[in-house]
Amino acid sequence: MKFIVKTQRGMEGVAANYIREALPNSKVQASPLGYYGLVIVESDDENAVEKILEIPEVERVIPVLVEVPAEIEEIVNAAENVAPFIGENETFAVKTKRRGKHGFSSLDVNRSLGAKVQELTGADVNLSWPDKVVQVEIIGDKAYISVVPGEEFRKFTPDKIDARELFRKLTVVQMPYWGDYKACRSFGEKIGRAAQAFEVKELIIAPKEKMDAFELAEFIKGVKIGQESRHQIQREAYPWKVEKVPVSVWDLYQVVRDKRRAKRLLIITDPKGPTLAEVKDNLARDMFHAKEIIVFVGSREGIPRGLFRFADYVVDLAPYMTFATEHGIPAALVSLWEVYEEYLRSREKE
Structure with a gap:
C-alpha cells in the first residue's frame, strides 16, 4: 500500500531515514519532485501506519486509496x-x-x-x-x-468557546515604559503586539504623572509598530476580518474616575491582592454580567496603591512572582479567560 507522509518543511529527509529503519522492506521517497515536507512510502506491512506514527518528525500519514493521473x-x-x-x-x-x-x-x-x-x-x-x-x-x-x-x-470547533466573547468587552489600561529611547520603543512593540493579539476593545496608554514627551513618543511608536506587525499576521491567518485595536492616551487617575463613574468592572493585577483562585467564582460571574471590563497593568512599577480602593478586584495572578512589563497583558488576559471559560461551562451544565 502507498502512503503520503507529511512533515515539517526540511524534516522530510530525517523522517524518511527513520521510516526506512521502521519498515526495512518498504520503498521510501523523500521530497518527491523536490517538494519539501513530503515522503511517499510503499509498504506491505499491515502495521505500517502505526510504525510511521511512532516517528516524532512525522505529522500526518495519509493512506492512498486511489492513484490516478x-x-x-x-x-x-x-x-x-x-x-x-x-x-x-x-x-x-x-x-x-x-x-x-x-x-x-x-x-x-x-x-x-x-x-x-x-x-x-x-x-x-x-x-x-x-x-x-x-x-x-x-x-x-x-x-x-x-x-x-x-x-x-483544529483551531476552531463547535465545542470551543470563542475567547473573543470576553476580550471584545475588555479594555487594557497600560502604564507606559520610560527611560532609554530604544527600550521605550522595544517595550512598546511588545505591548502593541500583545494587545492586538487578544483583539481587546481598547488599549489605553496611561501615565500616572508628568513624563518625558519624547520617551512617551518612542513608546507609542513602538506600540504602533507592534500592533501593525501582529495585525498583518492576523489578516493572513484568520478566516474572519480583524480590526486594529483602538489605542488612546489618558491620565491614569482620570481613567479610574471615569470608568468608576460609569460603573464598569475594574480589575487591578498586583501581588498585594488575593490570589485568582480565591476570587475566581465571583470574578467570573461579574465579568459575565459586566458591560465593560477594565484591566490595569503596571510598567516598571505597579499600579499606585491609592487606586486599589476604587477597584472591584485586586488580583495576584502568581504569588511570589512579579511579571516583566511585556508579560503583563498576556498573563492577565490568559488568566482571566481561564476562569471565565470555566464559569461559562458550568452555566452550560446547569
Missing part, C-alpha cells in the same frame, strides 16, 4: 472508489493540495469531485466540521486520493 476527469472518475468509505448519514468535504502546474485549480477539483461523491453517496457536504475528508494530494502528474476522518486537531 493528475487530470480532472480521472480524479472525478475515482469517486466510485471513494464513495464506499462515506456513509449516507455522514458529512464530508473535499480538500485538495496541488503541487505543480495544471490546467485546473484546487477549487475545480473540490467542486467536481465533491459533486460526484455526493451524487454517489447521498451524503451532505460540511466544509467546516465534516465526518470524513476526501483528501486529494496532487504531486506533479500524479493524484493520490484518500478518505480520512475529520481533523483531530
Whole structure:
C-alpha cells in the first residue's frame, strides 16, 4: 500500500531515514519532485501506519486509496472508489493540495469531485466540521486520493468557546515604559503586539504623572509598530476580518474616575491582592454580567496603591512572582479567560 507522509518543511529527509529503519522492506521517497515536507512510502506491512506514527518528525500519514493521473476527469472518475468509505448519514468535504502546474485549480477539483461523491453517496457536504475528508494530494502528474476522518486537531470547533466573547468587552489600561529611547520603543512593540493579539476593545496608554514627551513618543511608536506587525499576521491567518485595536492616551487617575463613574468592572493585577483562585467564582460571574471590563497593568512599577480602593478586584495572578512589563497583558488576559471559560461551562451544565 502507498502512503503520503507529511512533515515539517526540511524534516522530510530525517523522517524518511527513520521510516526506512521502521519498515526495512518498504520503498521510501523523500521530497518527491523536490517538494519539501513530503515522503511517499510503499509498504506491505499491515502495521505500517502505526510504525510511521511512532516517528516524532512525522505529522500526518495519509493512506492512498486511489492513484490516478493528475487530470480532472480521472480524479472525478475515482469517486466510485471513494464513495464506499462515506456513509449516507455522514458529512464530508473535499480538500485538495496541488503541487505543480495544471490546467485546473484546487477549487475545480473540490467542486467536481465533491459533486460526484455526493451524487454517489447521498451524503451532505460540511466544509467546516465534516465526518470524513476526501483528501486529494496532487504531486506533479500524479493524484493520490484518500478518505480520512475529520481533523483531530483544529483551531476552531463547535465545542470551543470563542475567547473573543470576553476580550471584545475588555479594555487594557497600560502604564507606559520610560527611560532609554530604544527600550521605550522595544517595550512598546511588545505591548502593541500583545494587545492586538487578544483583539481587546481598547488599549489605553496611561501615565500616572508628568513624563518625558519624547520617551512617551518612542513608546507609542513602538506600540504602533507592534500592533501593525501582529495585525498583518492576523489578516493572513484568520478566516474572519480583524480590526486594529483602538489605542488612546489618558491620565491614569482620570481613567479610574471615569470608568468608576460609569460603573464598569475594574480589575487591578498586583501581588498585594488575593490570589485568582480565591476570587475566581465571583470574578467570573461579574465579568459575565459586566458591560465593560477594565484591566490595569503596571510598567516598571505597579499600579499606585491609592487606586486599589476604587477597584472591584485586586488580583495576584502568581504569588511570589512579579511579571516583566511585556508579560503583563498576556498573563492577565490568559488568566482571566481561564476562569471565565470555566464559569461559562458550568452555566452550560446547569
